Amino acid sequence: MSHHIVQADDLHYTYPDGTVGIDSISFRITHGESVALVGANGAGKSTLLLHLNGCLISSKGDIRIGDYPLNKKNIKAVRRSVGMVFQNPDDQLFMPTVFDDVAFGPINLGMHESKVKKKVLHALETVGAEHLINRLPYKLSGGEKRAAAIATVLAVSPDVLVMDEPTSNLDPMSRKRLINLLKTFEHTKIIATHDLDMALDLCERTIVLHKGKITADGPTMDLFNDAGLLARSGLEKPLGMQGCPVCNR
């Protein structure tokens, strides 16, 4: 039995104001896969992510995490195995210090104090942020905030990592560092992003969303070579696959 499988069957969600968020979404992501979720603004990426650990409940269709369907009864277990990194680290870091923030999850799981401390240290070490442990979240730089936010999720040892725009607002070096860090993770990863170069770097599989529907699902390289598909979905070839701007080749 594996918790690492994420399966969606015919998901529908309409916001209370009538906007269609997602419309008949189905996919199956298996153990250790790294999947990019791409699409124009408002395509439904964030809405879909919020379904994966029960922040939003679909009006039709269901989600299975591992062998369990996601419902009120096992939402706690699901949230433990699906770690969610929000787009804005300020939303994620709500405690007085970085330590408290990373410890928030483990403490809520009822871990013993000494074990909590170990978990926190380990999570911060993994993202290379152990020196931030006693800092105040509002005083961190953008890159440091992102690292701390990822540590808060790693501290509960999730099986699946769900990330919303992890490289947004980062300088090129911090972005590179984050990508290299994510490469070392063995979790199942689901990453919503506009950064197609990162998708190319990290994810062997890509799901393209357009107006709430899946328009393509397949190997990243194949999809990014399909200029028509990208144009229809409000996207563009990643820079890494475009010709050299100087020699035009």
Place this chain on the structure above:
Amino acid sequence: MNMATLENKLFDIGYMDTLASGTTGLHQLDPRAKLITTLIFVSMVVSLGKYEISMMIPFVIYPMAMILLGELPFNYLLKKMVLVAPFAILIGIFNPFMDREVLVQIGSLGVSGGWISFFSIMMRFGLTVSAALILISLTGFNAVCMALERLGVPKPFVIQLLFLYRYLFVLIDEASRMVRARSLRSFGSSGMHFKIFVSLIGQLLLRTLDRAQRIHLAMCCRGFDGHIRINRPMKFGFNEIRFVLTWSLLFVCFRSYNIPLKIGELIAEYF
């Protein structure tokens, strides 16, 4: 006023957290000791009668000692006090007009009870606000909150304070970005019209609600069940007891005996 300067000048309260990471003996004391001492100090100062200016003078020793021993920047604290001074002035400014009975005669100048009570309000303000600022500069806002919780203040209240402090900066950031965006497109017309002001405030409220919702989601994702558990080892040892007892005794003395008057009498006796 431009929000950028407002941001820098008025709200550099974050600097207090930098101060709180100092390493003097006062910084190392258990937050509870400093909190209790400050509370006793404030209650002693506030309970003095409205004409008793002379009895307040010895109390100045406490903030002065804390600033010196805690190596705090005097000018910074003074500026913060000046910022809130208008509130105290507003409270006391009508006393000279209401209470015109002459209480003290200095040469040919009669000082009315109203002026004396005005000065006593200002002194009380100076003493209590400086004590509070010093407490936070020596301890850090978060540690003060933890101390409150340990001393039995209801948890929801403490959590509210912690969140208020955490998101105060985010809110100020957000507000200053909006004000900047407005001023960049208002091309020199300096006054903010009421209508624009209302819509800015409304926007800010909506954004705050949105953010609150996202934070709540983030909390739920990590197993929030209505309780926030923060564990901080705190140790109330010999140093703390000594600190609280010494200062409290001094405050009680200052409160019970008019020391400046006693000193005056002593000097008068000798000469």
